[in-house]
Amino acid sequence: MSKNICKFSEFISLNRLTVSNFVHETNKNVYSKESVLAQNRAILISTGRGEIYFSGKVCPYTSGNLIFGFKGETMKCVSQADSEYMYLDFDGLRCEELFHRLNINHYSRCFQNFESVVPLWFESLARAKKETIDLVSESMLLYALSKIISKPDKNNCILEQIFELTDKSFTDSKLSIEYISKKLSYNSKYLSHLFKNKVGMGYNEYLRNMRIKFAISLFDSGLDSIKNVAALSGYNDALYFSSVFKKVVGMTPTQYLNKKDC
Structure with missing residues (x-):
């Protein structure tokens, strides 16, 4: 029964x-x-x-x-x-x-x-x-x-701190997971693993995407100096910025500007 x-x-x-x-x-x-x-x-x-x-x-x-x-x-x-x-x-x-x-x-x-x-x-x-x-x-x-298992997770608090620091400082060329690890007093390898496990991509890729998206917004707002946009987006080297931009967007900054003006 x-x-x-x-x-x-x-x-x-x-x-x-x-x-x-x-x-x-x-x-x-x-x-x-x-x-x-x-x-x-x-x-x-x-x-x-x-x-x-x-x-x-x-x-x-x-x-x-x-x-x-x-x-x-x-x-x-x-x-x-x-x-x-x-x-x-x-x-x-x-x-x-x-x-x-x-x-x-x-x-x-x-x-x-x-x-x-x-x-x-x-x-x-x-x-x-x-x-x-x-x-x-x-x-x-x-x-x-x-089906969502809810439990206190200190890792989410750490992740929130990483996001907040990144949002505030992503245009600073010195920003890196090593820089953040010193700020938060954590091992950089631990934070790097935590970020990738939680977000699904490495921190460097996340930061790169944020910077390039910001650079695009600067180009779209009327700035046409690649060197200035690179500096404002966290890149000291305009040539390196151009190579990263092409990898993410599929075209160089010059090509993007020319296409935008067409």
Whole structure:
């Protein structure tokens, strides 16, 4: 004879959670355009790999990742392989409670090992009817959230400090993981490993991408001196800056400026 299973929730919330969209996105022309998130967004990567930029900050992704974007951020997806993803847009007073409980924030937004959720979301979306889509959408969001293991993680605090120092000093040519390790009194190899494990790319690559993105914004704002833009972006050597720029953008600064003027 089987036993009853009865589990009571410790978290009783009267705050409303609303899910407005449940979408399976396959159109590269749509997800490659930058847009402003009107609500919070839970993004489940079904296939592919690449990077999502949230308000200019990169978040690498691969299939099976669950990623959160936050209301008011800009979002743009750069696919390195054919990508498809599903997403749920949600809002309401309960969002902050859930984000706090599960330690979901700007520095901890990407979660791995959600491959098993992909077919469930896909089937639920395909079978949902107009009369029940709200129930299906909310249940899929809460199910995904329930699989996030929340526990205090001092590594997230360290990572937050790294991001803050980088945001403040990325235009300083002296900035490096070694510089940050001295500031925070940690071993540089430990911080380098931690960053790559958590973010999905090495710190040098992250810093390079941030500097080049800033350089592009300077060119787009009207500056046309490669030497000055290099210096303002954290590069003392304009020739080295040009080689890095070409590696990231696919063209030299001169070619970029000429193309922009056409």
